[in-house]
Amino acid sequence: MGRPAKRSGRATVVELISYPVKGCAGTPMPEAELTRAGLVHDRSFMVVGAEGVFRSQRTDPALALIRPGVGPGGTHLTLSAPGIEPLMCEITYGSGGSGDSGSAVRADVEMFGTPYRAVDQGEAAADWLSEVLGAPSRLVRVPPEHDRVTDGLTPGTSGFADSSPVHVLSLASLDDLNSRIAAAGRAPLPMSRFRPNIVVDGWEEPQTEDRARRITVGGCELGFAKLAIRCAVTLVDQLTGTKAGPEPLRTLASYRRVPEGGVAFGSKFSVLEPGKLTVGDAFNVTAWGTD
Numbered sequence: 001m002g003r004p005a006k007r008s009g010r011a012t013v014v015e016l017i018s019y020p021v022k023g024c025a026g027t028p029m030p031e032a033e034l035t036r037a038g039l040v041h042d043r044s045f046m047v048v049g050a051e052g053v054f055r056s057q058r059t060d061p062a063l064a065l066i067r068p069g070v071g072p073g074g075t076h077l078t079l080s081a082p083g084i085e086p087l088m089c090e091i092t093y094g095s096g097g098s099g100d101s102g103s104a105v106r107a108d109v110e111m112f113g114t115p116y117r118a119v120d121q122g123e124a125a126a127d128w129l130s131e132v133l134g135a136p137s138r139l140v141r142v143p144p145e146h147d148r149v150t151d152g153l154t155p156g157t158s159g160f161a162d163s164s165p166v167h168v169l170s171l172a173s174l175d176d177l178n179s180r181i182a183a184a185g186r187a188p189l190p191m192s193r194f195r196p197n198i199v200v201d202g203w204e205e206p207q208t209e210d211r212a213r214r215i216t217v218g219g220c221e222l223g224f225a226k227l228a229i230r231c232a233v234t235l236v237d238q239l240t241g242t243k244a245g246p247e248p249l250r251t252l253a254s255y256r257r258v259p260e261g262g263v264a265f266g267s268k269f270s271v272l273e274p275g276k277l278t279v280g281d282a283f284n285v286t287a288w289g290t291d
Helices: 061-065 123-133 171-183
Strands: 012-018 031-035 045-048 067-070 076-081 084-090 106-111 114-120 138-141 166-170 198-201 212-217 220-229 264-273 275-278 283-288
Touching (some): 012 031, 012 275, 045 106, 076 123, 084 123, 106 138, 166 171, 171 198, 171 264, 220 275
Parallel strands (some): 166 198
Antiparallel strands (some): 012 198, 031 275, 045 138, 067 076, 076 084, 106 114, 166 264, 212 220, 212 283
């Protein structure tokens, strides 16, 4: 995918991407509802192994090849991947309302060593995922009683995202990184390696998202939570589902190390005011930090 056309003179939203199933491919959208837990459906679902521990591209890079899609009204989920018949299954929310058929089975799951409760999505989804990933797997969803609170400068909530619900990354930051990678004689990387929710253009300085503390966009408001600490997922080619390192971690380590450990690229935000977002919305910073 080529770089979106730049709108000069102001920062704007140029991409909105939701990731309905944690670790799987994203869904670009021209517009989307922003909830307290992030873009609609973002990380609402998660793939877990036989013991209930979440699967991630860190250990299961083939997750990148799975393309989920939530149907109109949020009643059905479609899963597709190369070489296998797509699956459409009814979403079980666990609320006991009209959207659920049959009994909703609660499951104990674990993410980064923290236990959560989830709603199992049934045998068809489990069988399909187990075949694609080559290991016993199940699909679960955030339950209606999910009350997770994320940490950071501005606490918030999220579904099964690693931490805060909204990941913002600017094209200026990616351009800067790619210029450094190119200087070392290696190929530039696409934005998809970093799996952001909101991509912003119009800032001249890279890492401007790191200094933004309050943002208004499309009638919504975001509050800065923390820097996005990058992991081995950034080594996975999102088109092939295979690890293709050492970039970007090698180059990020040369200029983006942070005191708490690791390397940072992009920033995480909590949702202070939900609403509707549209590609082309002005991305207005109303409060800046000094870091």
